[in-house]
Amino acid sequence: MKLPLSWIRDYVDITEDIETLCKKMVDIGLEIEEVVYLGEHVTNVKVCQIKEISQHPNAERLLCCKVDIGTEILPIVTNDHNVKVGDKVPVALHNADLANGLHITKGKMRGEESYGMFCGAEELGINSDMYPNADKDGVLILNADAQVGQDIRQxxxxxxxxxxxxxxxxxxxxxxxxxLAREVAVALGKDCKQPDISYSETGNATNDLVTVNVEASDICKGYFMQGLTDVKIGQSPLWLTSRLAKVGLRGINNLVDITNYVLFEIGQPMHAFDCDDIADKTIVVRRACNGEKIVPLDGKEYVLNSDDLVIADKLRAVGLAGIMGGANSEIKESTACVLFESASFARMNVRRTSRRLGLRSDSSARFEKGIETYTNNLGLSRALHLAEQLGCGKVTRGRISVGEVAGDRTITLPTERIKSLLGIVIPDDRIVAILKSLNIGATIADGTLSCTVPPYRDDIxxxxxxxxxxxRVYGYDxxxxxxxxxxxxxxxxxxxxxDNCxxxxxxxxxxxxxxxxxxxxxxxELFAKASSxxxxxxxxxxxxxxxxxxxxLMNRELAPAMLQCAALNMxxxxxxxRMFEIGKAYLADSLPLTALPREQLRLSMCATGTDFDAFRQDVLQVTRYFIRDKLKLIRSASPILHPGISAEILSGEENLGYFGRIHPKVASNFDIGTDCMYAELYLDKLMRDRSEIKFRPFAKYPSISRDFAFLCDEDVAAQDILNEFDALSLAENCCLFDVYRGEQLGENKKSLAVSVVFRDKNRTLQDSDVEKQISKALKNIQAKYGATLR
Amino acid sequence: MITIGEIKNKFDAEVCDCQTTEQAQDIKVRYLGKSGELTALLKGIKDLSPEERPSFGAKVNELRNYIESALQSKLAEMKELEMQRRLQQEKVDVSLTDVRPWGALHPVTLVENEICRLMTAMGFEVLSGPEIETDYYNFQALNIPYDHPARDMQDTFYITDGILLRTHTSPMQARLMEKKKPPIKMLCPGKVFRSDSDASHSPVFHQIEALVVDENVTLCDLKGTLEYLASKLFGKSTKVRFRPSFFPFTEPSVEVDLSCSNCGGNGCSLCKGTGWIEVLGAGMVNPFVLENCGIDSSKYNGYAFGMGLERIAMIKYGIPDIRLFYENDARFIKQFGK
Incomplete structure (x- = not known):
């Protein structure tokens, strides 16, 4: 909300400097986004009066002037031939800055000394809403009563x-x-004046001009109407348009300007209808028909439905309630009779319609936040007061009021409640004084605080x-x-x-x-890149x-984002x-969603400069924290990974995830080297199996170790061979310690070197015990996998 | 024939000249070996009279003991010398100090863990909630009905009419209070989503929510908790300031500023000259929310706050741009490792 300081001074006597004012406003909860000093870019420009004008001796198009700036007479050279002796004009003196970015210094112009430059409106950053004739090009001729020597900003x-x-x-x-004035008054500990809402009703009876029928009373809590006859459309005075200019509005005509002024000053969005455009002198507040069309003041056509609220006459909609008036009833040069509408439209309804149509206005912005019927009447009265003051016409007699006018609300609470929420005690007299400053009536009796809250404070x-x-008033400090x-x-x-994460x-x-x-x-696009x-x-x-x-799209795999990250780093x-992420896959049972989807906790890992075996060690290091029993690794079918250099991790039937080298196609999609390793583990499944640590006595009898070298086909899985040894009752541990490939072994052959440790926990093993078991394993290995001892 | 005394003298001279363990071994062989001096000496015993033999034998044994013990100490001496010599030669360059660093945790994790560590010690339990959330828990249960202007405070990503990406971690307030009765002390860290993105906003960021519901909980407790957190996160002298604000699910509601840890409150570019940095929103749990979750608002009060973890990390570590958190440049992340 833009708030000109000069406007608020109508209501509160502000003597504090701007910093103090802002600080005190912030302290009671008014956050200030920005403070703009309108004259910030106009410095060292004064009102001067032209005393003499003579032709420049060396330049036909230039004039030499002598001007009075109050303290001295200075020579100024100008090219504006409209200036006359006696004119008061703005003069930018030595080292002046102007709104258009110009910096002025004194100097000689074609040999004649000039102590500055006369300014036009644009150079001062003003328009005709702020000063007379400011729309004209050239030097701005100031009002005759301008004070010579005064800072132009004033x-x-x-x-x-x-x-x-x-x-x-x-x-x-x-x-x-x-x-805001009410709040500023509280912040400064001062009084806030009431707006002047006096007027005399000298026109026709409002009832004779129009009848109002609110059909949709559920979404229109209050509808108030009063107007003007003998209307004189014209320009608004500068004091009014200059205020509108400061909040970003252009002056249009006196009646429209008044509605805008009331919107900003009182917070009541108003609309002015041309009474003669209202068919059958009847206003109906109703829901739109499905497919009904309206052309509001923005000139575009909108198609409505039965959720939308319109203001209509007998024949057609003449306004989109709370959002914008209709072009068919707008104020024109010829308007003779005006009806001001001031109403409370349901905020949710305005919000929905405004969003659906993509049509927003200063009015809808306010209605969306809610407007009380109390403010409806205040705003209407203020508009009528201004209309009378500006001589726009005669105020009609009587007000059409539909709906209840909100009144004060009563709230009582034990004073103890204040302490129980805040943890501190505010003295009773301070409580009453603070509430009074907020226009909240307050009395304390027998530990009970009774409050009377004014209707405009619907938040309380x-x-x-x-x-x-x-x-907030007593102070959070x-x-x-x-x-x-x-x-x-x-x-x-x-x-x-x-904890596990x-x-x-x-x-x-x-x-x-x-x-x-x-x-x-x-x-x-990204997801497709991460899949072959x-x-x-x-x-x-x-x-x-x-x-x-x-x-x-919500992730179903962590891979795409991780590979993108890898690509960036490369x-x-x-x-x-070497990167990892603990993230989520969002998995829907069915789409579109009717219930919340599964959010599966996952781990992704990515590494380069490593190989499959080393990366497998890293991955299994993580799984081992949760699952100490044997896992099973089988070839993975993940479209992210290289089909020959990737594995799926199984624990029983449960798939815990996959890892391996990324698919060459995926690697090329991301432009990352083909040696990039990637793993994705399903942490929810992994964590389910965290086995408790339990001490087991270790064997005291010595062990026997045996090494074997097997010749087998390239496709034989080493783990299968190890499993055969693992299955032996005396085998304590076995591992693969070397893999050898060479010409003498033959094509597609490899040699696997396996070491097995045997131990019996009850006695010292004899070679013969071990031999029996070994031969059983060797037989199985040869039969199942065709692997023979070298 | 060489006498015992001569052998001893010769031995002493040789031992004296001995420089290495090999020489000492040689000496041992020459004197004590099978064809050594002492063996030769003993062979001469047959030439002696039976009366002389015992005393001669005893003297030879005496000499043997003498030689053995002298050689033993000589060998020990030699070994020590040789070790000293070897130690003089065995050297590495010890000057290099580089080390393969540990992996680093993301700064958001660091800040989250630090806050959780501090607050679990105060009795807070750490919970996590769904990121894809219902409109009910994200808004309605928190006193933000449909079409309420407060919905404009947060730009929401919707999936369906009633399902959305949570805009804050506050839904866990309602989820927990529906299940658990006071006393409640909860923390809920996690990802949240808002549909805006620029230098100071990311569509994804992290919040941590704190909720206390119990008897005798006051606004002073909220301030005390935040003062404790701030002093631990940013240093002892950090001050906490409340400013009035509005959140539909707390009343009273406050914005919380911390005195700028960069300039100590004197004003700098980080705090835009104000000496204060806005870090979070907080307040006393709105009784509407308590009642809505079936908690007796006349008996219980609560406080709640929610803070952006990136914001805390940015202040704590001096990170200038929120987008760095999601770019994951290794040079960024590695700075937070050991």
């Missing part, structure tokens, strides 16, 4: 501040000069609202910190899931992986209103990548 009304106040969503009453509905009013001394002891801590982070940091946080959404097979877009949860197509030559 003369043209730009010695003023405009505060941009951020009004919170609950304070609809503060979207107006009057509303219960005890805690009163407490907030008290503390009075709140002294305490540490929950009166409350119960509770058990704090993280969930197991969260911390554990994984620690482990991966230890393995030199860096943590990323990536966007949980992406786009079709086509993706099915319909599986993804889609945002209705994404900020771009590339961030419109393109920046950041060296080998």
């Amino acid at each position: 003369e043209v009304g730009i010695d003023d501040y405009v505060l941009d106040v951020n009004v919170t969503a609950n304070r609809q009453d503060c979207n107006s000069v009057l509303g 509905t219960r005890d805690c609202d009163i407490v907030e009013e008290l503390i 009075n709140i002294k910190g305490t540490l929950l001394e009166g409350s119960h002891v509770t058990c704090g801590g993280k969930t197991t899931e969260s 911390d554990k994984i982070r620690e482990m991966l940091c230890g393995l030199r992986y860096n943590e990323c946080i990536l966007y949980p959404f992406g786009g079709k 097979a086509p993706i099915d877009e319909s599986q993804y949860i889609r945002l209705l209103n994404p900020i771009g197509e590339e961030v419109s 393109s920046r030559n950041n060296g080998d990548i």
Whole structure:
């Protein structure tokens, strides 16, 4: 909300400087986004009077003037031949700055000394709404009563501040000069004047001009109408248009300007109808028919439906309630009789219609926040007062009022409640004084505070609202910190899931992986890049209103974002990548969503400069924290990964995730090297299996170790051979310690070197015990996998 | 024939000249070996009279003991010398200090963990809620009905009419209070979503929500908790300031400023010369929210606050642009590692 300081001074006697004012406003909850001094860019420009004019001796197009700036007479050279002796004009003196960015210095013009420059309106940053004749080109001729020597900013009304106040969503009453004036008065501890709403009714009876019928009373709480006859359409006075200019509006004509003025000053959006355009002298407030069309003042046609509220006459809609009036009933040069509408339209209804049509206005912005019927009447009266003051016509007799006028509300609360919420005691006399400054009537008796809340404060509905009013004025600095001394002891801590995530982070940091946080959404293009097979877009949860197509689908895999991140780091030559993310896959059972989808916690890891075996160690290091029993790795079918160099991790039947080298197609899509390794683990499944640590006595008898070298086909899985040894009752441990390929082995052959440790926990093993078991394993290995001892 | 005394003298001289363990071994062989001096000496025993033999034998044994013990100490001496010599030669360049660093945690995680650590010690339980949330929990349960102007405070990503990406971590307030009765002390960190993006906004960011509901909880407790957090996060002298504000789910509502840790409150570019930095929104839980979750608002009060973790990290570590958090340039992340 833009708030000119000069306007608010109509209501509050402000003597404080601007910094103090702003600070005090902030202290009671009016956040100030910006303070603009209108004359900031116009410095060292004064009112001067031209005393002499003579032709420049060396230049035909220039004139040499002598001007009085109050303290001295200065020579000024100008090229404007319209100036006359005796004119008062703005003169930019040495080192002056102007609104258009010009910097003025004294100097010689074609040999003649000039101590500055005469200015036009544009150079002062003003228009004709702010000063007479400011729409003309050339030097601005000032009013005859301008004071010679005065700072020009005072003369043209730009010695003023405009505060941009951020009004919170609950304070609809503060979207107006009057509303903010009330707050400023509280902040400064001063009184706020009432707006002048006096007028005399000298025109026709309002009832004779129009009948109002509110059909949709559920979304129109109040509808008030009164008008003017013998209307004289004309220009508004400058004091009015210059104020509108400061809040960003141009002057149109006296009646429209009055409605705009009341909108900003009182916060009441108003509309002025040309009475003669209202068919059958009847206004109906009704829901639109489906498909009904209207052309509001913006000249475009909108198609309405039965959710929309219109103001209509017998034949047609003449206004879109709360948003914009109809072009068919607007104020024209010829308008002779005007009807002012001041109403309360339901905020949700205005909001919906305005959004659906994409049509917003200063009116709809205010209605969306809610307008009280109290303000309807205040605004209407103020408009009539201004119309009379400006001589726009005769005020009609009587007001058409449909609906209840909101009155004061009563709220009572124990004074103890104030202390129980705030933790401090505000003295009773301060409570009453603070509430009084807010126009809230207050009495305290027997520990009960009774409040009478004015109708425009619709945000105050219960005890805690009163407490907030008290503390914001009393001052939050009075709140002294305490540490929950009166409350119960509770058990704090993280969930197991969260603890486990911390554990994984620690482990991966230890393995030199860096943590990323990536966007949980992406786009079709990105997702397609991260797959060697086509993706099915319909599986993804889609945002209705994404900020771009590339961030419109919720992730089903962590891979796309991670690979994109890897690509970025590679393109920046950041060296080998070792990254991980703990994120989520958003998996819908069915789309469109009818219930919340599954959010599956996942871990992604990405590394370059490593190989499959080393990366497998890293991945299994993580799974091992949760699952100590045997996992099974089988070839993965993930379209992200290389089909021959990737694995799926199984624990029993449960798939825990996959890892391996990325598919060459995916690598080329992201332009990352083909040696990039990627893993994605389903943490929810992994964490389910965290086995408890339990001590097991270790064997005291010695072990026997045996090494074997098997010759087998390239396709034989080493783990299968190890499993055969693992299955032996005496085998304690076995591992693969070498893989050898060479010409002498033959094509597609490899040699696997396996070491097995045997031990019996009850006795010392003899070679013969072991031999029996070994031969069993060797037989199986040869039979199942065709692997023979070398 | 060489006498015992001569052998001893010769031995002493040789031991004295001995420089290496090999030489010492040689000496040992020459004197004590099978064809050594002492063996030769003993062979001469047959030439002696039976009376002389015992004393001669004893003297030879005495000499053997003497030689063995002298050689043992000589060998030990040699070994020590040789080790010293070897130690003089065995050297590495110890000057290099570079180390393969640990992986680093993302700064958002660091800040989240720090806050959780501080507050779990105060009895807060850390919970997480769904990121895809219903309109009910994100708005209605928090006193933000349909078409309420407060909905404009947060630009929302919708998935359907009633399902959206949560705009704040506050839905967990209602989710928890529906299930659990006071005393409640909850923290809820997590991703939140707003549909705007520029230098100071990201469509995804992280918040941490704190909620306390119990008897005797006051605005002073809110301030005390925040003062404690601020002093731990930004240093002891950090001050906390409340400014009036509005959130539909708290009443009274405040914006919370911290004295600028960069300039100590004197005014600098970080705090735009004000000496204060706005860090979070907070307030006393609106009784509407309590009642809506079935909690007796005449018996229980609560406070709640929600802060942006990126914001805290930006202030704490001096990070200038929120987009850095989501770019994940390794040079950015590695700065937060050990």
